[in-house]
Amino acid sequence: MQRSKSKAIYDRACGVIPGGVNSPVRSFRHLRMAPLIVESGKGGRIWDVDGHSYIDFCCSWGALILGHAHPAVIRGASEQMQKGTSFGIATEIELDMASRVVHLMPSIEKIRFVSSGTEAGMTAMRLARGVTERPKIVKFTGHYHGHSDALLIQAGSGAMKINPLATSKGVNPNTIADTICLPFNDFEAVRSLFRSEEGARIAGVILEPVTGNMGVVLPEDGFLECLRELTARNGSLLIFDEVITGFRLGIRGAQGLYGIDPDLTCLGKVIGGGFPVAAVGGKAKFLDHLAPLGSVYQAGTLSGNPVAMRGGLETLAILEKEGFYEELHRKAEAMTAPLRHALRNKNGCLQQAGSMFNLFFGVKKVRCKEDLKQLDEEMFIRFFHYLFERGIYISPSSHEAWFMTAAHTDVEIATAVGTMIEFIEKYV
Ligand SMILES: Cc1ncc(COP(=O)(O)O)c(C=O)c1O
Known part of the structure; x- marks a missing residue:
C-alpha cells in the first residue's frame, strides 16, 4: 500500500509536534507503522491524504454516532x-x-x-x-x-x-x-x-x-x-x-x-x-x-x-427520533453476531454493549484490567494491519472499543465482517 504522502507528513509533524500527534494513541507506534493521516470523512468512511478509503469503526473514538459530516x-x-x-x-x-x-x-x-x-x-x-x-x-x-x-x-x-x-x-x-x-x-x-x-x-x-x-x-x-x-x-x-x-x-x-x-x-x-x-x-x-x-x-x-x-x-x-437506537443496534448485531460465531472455537472473544464492541485475542472473557495481561498483542497487531491494508479501520489498540454509526451501510458492514472472518479463519 502506497502511503508516501502520509509518511512525509508524519515525518514533518515529528519535527514540530511531540511524536507527531496531538494525542498519543494516534501515533501507531505500538502498531509499528506510520500513522493514518486523514483528509476527509463522509458517512461511515474516511479518506487518507494518499487517497485510500477506509470503513471507519473508530469514528472519532465514538463521538460520531451519525458518522462523518452528517x-x-x-x-x-x-x-x-x-x-x-x-x-x-x-x-x-x-x-x-x-x-x-x-x-x-x-x-x-x-x-x-x-x-x-x-x-x-x-x-x-x-x-x-x-x-x-x-x-x-x-x-x-x-x-x-x-x-x-x-x-x-x-x-x-x-x-x-x-x-x-x-x-x-x-x-x-x-x-x-x-x-x-x-x-x-x-x-x-x-x-x-x-x-x-x-x-x-x-x-x-x-x-x-x-x-x-x-x-x-x-x-x-x-x-x-x-x-x-x-x-x-x-x-x-x-x-x-x-x-x-x-x-x-x-x-x-x-x-x-x-x-x-x-x-x-x-x-x-x-x-x-x-x-x-x-x-x-x-x-x-x-x-x-x-x-x-x-x-x-x-x-x-x-x-x-x-x-x-x-x-x-x-x-x-x-x-430522539423513534427507532434510532433499534436500527443502530440492528447494524451492530449484523457485525457482531457472525464474528462471535467465528470466534466460538478460537482463542478470542467479542464483548459488546449495543453499538460499542471489540474483539479480544488471547482471552475468552475480560471482566477487569487483570484479564488484559493475557491479551495476544501480536495477534492484534497482525489483525489491525490485515484490515488496514484492505480498507478497514478499527480503533488502533487491542483494548479500545469500536463503534457502529447510523451511517454505516449494510454493504460496508458485510465487507468488514467478511474480511475479519477471513483473518480469524486463517490465523487465529
Ligand atoms: C470514559 C471517558 N472519560 C473521559 C475521557 C476524556 O475525554 P477527552 O478526551 O474529551 O478529554 C474519555 C476519552 O476517551 C473517556 O473515554
Missing part, C-alpha cells in the same frame, strides 16, 4: 458560525442544549458544559469533594476519566499502553494520594473499603458504568446497584463517567439501560456531534455548589461554545 450537523453548525463563533458570553443556545439534556436524562437536573471529557471528570471530582468536604476519590483500574492528575492513575485507554509511565510521571504523588484504585467488578474490594476507616473519608466513586477504555467490559450483575447502595448509605457521591456511553447505549445512556440513578454524570463525545462538548450534570443540590452560586470553582473560555452547542443539538434531535 448534513444536518454541518448545516446547523455552519448557520451558527455565520452569527459568530465564540463570545465568552451567555447565549440562548446553551439553554436550549441544557434543557434538552435535562429533559432526556432523568438523573440530570442541572448541567454545566465544558469542552473535554477531561474537564468533566476533573470537575465532577472537585464537586464531589466540595459537596462532601471529604478527600478520597475511588476509581477502578483500567477506567479512564481523562488526563487530570488525580485521575491519571491505573488508567485505561492510551495511558495504559503507549508509555506505562504516563500514568505516573509528572504527576505529583501528593496529588494522587487521595485516589483509591480498585479492580472493576470486585464486590468484596468495594465493600471492604467502605467498611474500613477510609469509608468516612470517601467523597465519591467514579466509574465508566460500561467500560470502553480497556475494551468493552460490562458490569457484572448487581455491581452498579452495589455501588449505588454503598455510596448512598455512606454519604458519598456516585459519579457515572458516561463520556462514551452517554447517548451511545441509548437516549439515557448506561444509567437508563441499567436503571441506576447516579448523583453526577460526565458526558462528552456523542453529545457534541463531533465538536468539543462535554458536560457534568446531576442533582441540582450538588450542581449548585459550582461557582458563581457555590464555592467550587470551574470555568472555561470556550465552554458552551455556540457552534459546538448547535452541533450537539442537531445530533440529539436525530437520536
Whole structure:
C-alpha cells in the first residue's frame, strides 16, 4: 500500500509536534507503522491524504454516532458560525442544549458544559469533594476519566499502553494520594473499603458504568446497584463517567439501560456531534455548589461554545427520533453476531454493549484490567494491519472499543465482517 504522502507528513509533524500527534494513541507506534493521516470523512468512511478509503469503526473514538459530516450537523453548525463563533458570553443556545439534556436524562437536573471529557471528570471530582468536604476519590483500574492528575492513575485507554509511565510521571504523588484504585467488578474490594476507616473519608466513586477504555467490559450483575447502595448509605457521591456511553447505549445512556440513578454524570463525545462538548450534570443540590452560586470553582473560555452547542443539538434531535437506537443496534448485531460465531472455537472473544464492541485475542472473557495481561498483542497487531491494508479501520489498540454509526451501510458492514472472518479463519 502506497502511503508516501502520509509518511512525509508524519515525518514533518515529528519535527514540530511531540511524536507527531496531538494525542498519543494516534501515533501507531505500538502498531509499528506510520500513522493514518486523514483528509476527509463522509458517512461511515474516511479518506487518507494518499487517497485510500477506509470503513471507519473508530469514528472519532465514538463521538460520531451519525458518522462523518452528517448534513444536518454541518448545516446547523455552519448557520451558527455565520452569527459568530465564540463570545465568552451567555447565549440562548446553551439553554436550549441544557434543557434538552435535562429533559432526556432523568438523573440530570442541572448541567454545566465544558469542552473535554477531561474537564468533566476533573470537575465532577472537585464537586464531589466540595459537596462532601471529604478527600478520597475511588476509581477502578483500567477506567479512564481523562488526563487530570488525580485521575491519571491505573488508567485505561492510551495511558495504559503507549508509555506505562504516563500514568505516573509528572504527576505529583501528593496529588494522587487521595485516589483509591480498585479492580472493576470486585464486590468484596468495594465493600471492604467502605467498611474500613477510609469509608468516612470517601467523597465519591467514579466509574465508566460500561467500560470502553480497556475494551468493552460490562458490569457484572448487581455491581452498579452495589455501588449505588454503598455510596448512598455512606454519604458519598456516585459519579457515572458516561463520556462514551452517554447517548451511545441509548437516549439515557448506561444509567437508563441499567436503571441506576447516579448523583453526577460526565458526558462528552456523542453529545457534541463531533465538536468539543462535554458536560457534568446531576442533582441540582450538588450542581449548585459550582461557582458563581457555590464555592467550587470551574470555568472555561470556550465552554458552551455556540457552534459546538448547535452541533450537539442537531445530533440529539436525530437520536430522539423513534427507532434510532433499534436500527443502530440492528447494524451492530449484523457485525457482531457472525464474528462471535467465528470466534466460538478460537482463542478470542467479542464483548459488546449495543453499538460499542471489540474483539479480544488471547482471552475468552475480560471482566477487569487483570484479564488484559493475557491479551495476544501480536495477534492484534497482525489483525489491525490485515484490515488496514484492505480498507478497514478499527480503533488502533487491542483494548479500545469500536463503534457502529447510523451511517454505516449494510454493504460496508458485510465487507468488514467478511474480511475479519477471513483473518480469524486463517490465523487465529
Ligand atoms: C470514559 C471517558 N472519560 C473521559 C475521557 C476524556 O475525554 P477527552 O478526551 O474529551 O478529554 C474519555 C476519552 O476517551 C473517556 O473515554
